[in-house]
Every structure is written in C-alpha cells, then in structure tokens.
Amino acid sequence: MNKFSPVALLSFLLLSHFLFGQTPQIQRIDPTNWWIGMKNPALQLLVYGQNAGTLSYSLNYPGVKLVKTHKADNPNYAFLDLTIAPNTKPGKLEILGKANGQTISRQYELLPRTKNPKGQGLTSADFIYLIMPDRFANGDESNDKFADLRDPQADRAIPHLRHGGDLKGITNHLDYLQELGVTAIWLTPVIDNDEALKREAPDRMQAGYHGYHFTDHYQIDKRFGGIEGYRQFSDALHKRGLKVIQDAVYNHVSDDHWMFREQPFKDWFNQWSAYTNSSHKEQSLFDPYAAASDRKVLLDGWFTPFLPDLNQRNPFLSRYLIQHAIWSTEMFSLDAWRVDTYKYNDLDFLNRCNQALLTEYPQLHIFGEAWVNNPVAQAFFVKNKLDLPFNSNQPGGLDFVLYDATNAALREPNGWDTGVNRFYQALTTDAVYANPQKLVTFLENHDTDRYFSVIGEDLAKYKLGVTWMLTTRGIPSWYYGTEVLMKNTKNPSDAEVRRDFPGGFPGDRSDKFTAAGRNNQENEAFDYVKKLATYRKATPALHAGKLMQYLPQNGTYVFFRYTSDKTVMVATNTNDTDINLDTSRFTERMSGFSKARNVLTDEVLTDIKSIKLPGKTALVLELSR
Ligand SMILES: [Ca+2]
Ligand SMILES: [Ca+2]
Incomplete structure (x- = not known):
C-alpha cells in the first residue's frame, strides 16, 4: 500500500498544470533558517514548490557557496548543497531560481548563534521529569482547539481526544517541580501533529495528543504554544537552571505528514508489496545466527498502518532528519535528546545522527528508547564493551533492564533468583556498558502501567522502589504524577496511564500541586521523593560516587x-x-x-x-x- 505511483504522480502533474500553469514556485525551504558559526560548514536545503525541481538555482552572498543542486524523483523538490564559511556575516541571503526566462527569489536567513545555555547534557546529578504536555496543565484555554486543524476537537471527557494541556501550563508549575527536586524536563513531542483521528484499535479512534505522529518537522503544535511558546518555555527553564530534553522520532511520521502526501523520492519511505508490520523483535540485529530477512522486517516494517516507516538509507532523508535535530537543538536551546523507537532505525543513520549532534554540542546527552529485556540487547544500542558486529556511539539509553528488575523485585516473592535478587542481578551485568552511569532509569513511563498500581498500591513498597531508583547508579527519570500516586493500568488503553494531572485544568475539583490539595498518603509520597531527591542532588557520593x-x-x-x-x-x-x-x-x-x-x-x-x-x-x- 501507499506505493509511490507513477499514475498518481502523472494525475497530480496534470491537475497542477490545469490549476497553476507551469510557473514554478518556491513554497518552503527546510531547514527554515540556519546559523553561522556551526562546526559543520555544510548545509543541505530542501526546496519545495510547484516544479521547484525544474529551476536553475543560484545565490550571491559573501561566504556562502552553492556547491551542487540535486533533483529528486518528484519535480516539486530540489536539494541545494551549500557551504557557509566561518567568517560569514549573519543576514538574509537571496536564493534565485530561474526557468524559461523567469526568476523567482526567496530569502533565507542566517542567524548569529544564540548565547543561551544549550547542549548542557545530563549527568547522574540530574533528576528528569517526563511530561505529556496535553495531560499536565492547561495554561491557555484559547489554544485548546482550532477549527482549521484536521482534528478540531478537544474534550477532557474522552480519554483518546486532546485535553488542552500546553507549555504555558507546565511553565506555571515550575515551582512545584523544583520543590520536588527536578532538574530537567523531558516532554513527549511538541512538534506539529496536525492529523486526523487514527484507528488505534478496532473500537477506538485516537488523537495525536501524545505528539509522536509528526506532520511537519518545522512547526511546533499551536495547541501547545507554537514555536514562540516553546522558545519561551525553554528560556523559562534555563532561567531557573532547569534543563530541556526533546523527544525525537526518526523512525516514522504520520500518514498526514506533508512529505508522505507528496514524497520527494520513491524510496523516502520503506515500501512493501503488501502491508508489513515491524516484528518489534530486535534480537535479529545482534543474534550471530540471524536471518537477514528478519532484520529487514524489524527495521523496515511499519510501526502501524498509519505511521509510514522512513528509509534513512536515502541520503537526502538522512540529512533532513539530522539537520532537523541540529536546528531544534539550536533553535530551542536543548540540553538532551530522548530518541523514540530507537531499535527500528537504520543503525548507520543513528550513529551519523548522534555524531553530528555531538560534533556541534559535545556535552549533549542522547538516550534512546530501545525496549529490550536483557543486558546484551540493551548494550547493543549504546556505547558498550562487547565485541559485536555493530558499535553504537549512543552515550546513554533508557534502562529497561533495570525497570523490569525493579518491578519484579517488588512483585515477586523472595527466592534464589527472584524478588530483590532481580534488582541486584541486573546491576551485576553492568560490565557490558561503556558507562552505566549514563543510562536513564525509571519506575514507569507513558507506555507502561502506573508504578503504584503495579505494586498493589502499597506505599511501603512504593518507597522501596523509589529509594532504589534514587540511590543506585544512573540518571533517574520520573513520570508525571508518580509523586502523587497516580495509578491505573493500560487496560483498556494507554490513555488510562496518561490521565490529566489533578489540579492542572480549569474546574478541577482537587489540586495535587499543593499540599492542601493532596491527601495524607499523597503528601507522604510527595515528601518522601522530595526529601530523597533533594538530598541526592546535594550529595555527590550518592549520585556520582x-x-x-x-x-x-x-x-x-x-x-x-x-x-x-x-x-x-x-x-x-x-x-x-x-x-x-x-x-x-x-x-x-x-x-x-x-x-x-x-x-x-x-x-x-x-x-x-x-x-x-x-x-x-x-x-x-x-x-x-
Ligand atoms: Ca490549552
Ligand atoms: Ca524503521
């Protein structure tokens, strides 16, 4: 399905000819701007517009050279290779496109690099707080819904629709997060998810409220506050000494992404003659006995029928994704990246992307989500000490091995290798990692059952697990609401573990952001986490020892x-x-x-x-x- 069809392309061209004539246009250029003084002098611009690929390009700006113009399979795209000399002055350069005696021009801005703190990275002294912005706090009711979007609804009564939370809502509660001991905030993606409801299950249509279904890499969802709102959010965090972590999705986009609707190359996406889902089985990547066909299904199979799988072996797509990561880091002064669905991406691409980011921002932390169940698998996706056919350069990763072990330790009866032995044993295998202190630990996240429910709503067990996580090695991360004992399992759906934070929304009956709004048990939990996180932050022995x-x-x-x-x-x-x-x-x-x-x-x-x-x-x- 969704195969790039020559018939469809021809119909599109005929229709376009009828509607617009043959006059070429430049509708957009990605990245939408760039900076002077980046370590890598090369920049590749994606130029899109009616017959933009038929134009002959030139520019005249001191220090900037147009090295090469590439055509794509689709005549509406061109790719321009630029180099920017280190002494180039900031300003607006004019990109000229000529065809049939006509010249089209488009300005492109080269900015000076900002002096904002950015690329600070994360260390084991940090305490990450993970927020799903739609579900945490609504700071601006005027941006809850827009009639011009493909999903124009917001309704807190329906778990699978948008609820209206936004960046302003988070900024309003930074005192609360700092009181808890938080030092860094990781948001599920804030990039445009302008998509129609998707059929996530036979009986359920779901909005892209979680943010993982990109439709335009260079827009921030206006329901969260748009580009300006995100820049203000980042500034507000940095002013308080808090760090900003963005969530990357390199593996797929929404089928409502503008570049899925109009694909630059026939191989921009991984195509199959019949729909093929990823196997989700990463073993074939490191298994010495693996079949190549199994690797292909893992890597090139689609995550779901509405999330087309990006082919990062296409060099133009690879550049597009890498430059977007750098653009985002500079534009929004990011300190670290969490990478979604890490194990489904082309391995060489991941290393190129990590290296490009680390070249510009050497202290930056990158921690991918590779949902695995054993230390060798986990080590495969990060810098490790194993002799494997592929060496990842990823500095850190989410520690699913310790997550599993913690849950088992609290649920299982004690035995020879059960109960608390599971937690101990997980740490005994740390020899496989280049630096286990860079792994990001967690008790729960937006894709798991809530911790308090997993352990049978037992406050004593809650404190045990919290203590282990805040005193063992690694960089701890925390899912919003764990501190006020938010509970539920993913039955019947993920939305149950992504409930609204009580007190974050107008009209909420209780406000768990305040001690007065929390019951005794919730205050006991909150105070325990706060005390331990605060002590941990001030005690190098506990986080770095x-x-x-x-x-x-x-x-x-x-x-x-x-x-x-x-x-x-x-x-x-x-x-x-x-x-x-x-x-x-x-x-x-x-x-x-x-x-x-x-x-x-x-x-x-x-x-x-x-x-x-x-x-x-x-x-x-x-x-x-
Ligand atoms: Ca809102
Ligand atoms: Ca893939």
Missing part, C-alpha cells in the same frame, strides 16, 4: 555509594517482617564508622553494629565516625 552492593540475603539487600569523604549506606528489607541487620558482613565499607544519620528522618543511630530494619523498609544512612 562508587557503588558496592552485597549479595541479597533472606530478602535484605544492602549497598553503598561512596567517595573518599562520604559513605552512604542503603539498607533494604523486602520482607513483611522486621529484622535486625547484623552489619559485620559489610566491614569492607563500614570499618571506621560508628554512627549514622537516617537522611529521611534525620534520626541518628549511635550503634550501627546491628540495625533495626522494619518490614518493607529502605534506610538511607549517611555514615560518620
């Missing part, structure tokens, strides 16, 4: 984070019953220490030879002499 863990015994699990001047002990008891923990087994890390301060209660323990560990409890103890 070495990690030493001991074999779990009888449902207890003890580990240490330490530097030369500070040692923090994390002692956890996953049993229902209290125990007295004999600490003689931990002399290697405890010798010389005689006291401890419980950092969550500020209680001082004067005898640490034996520590009372109540059932289902985690103690975070700062040791002293």
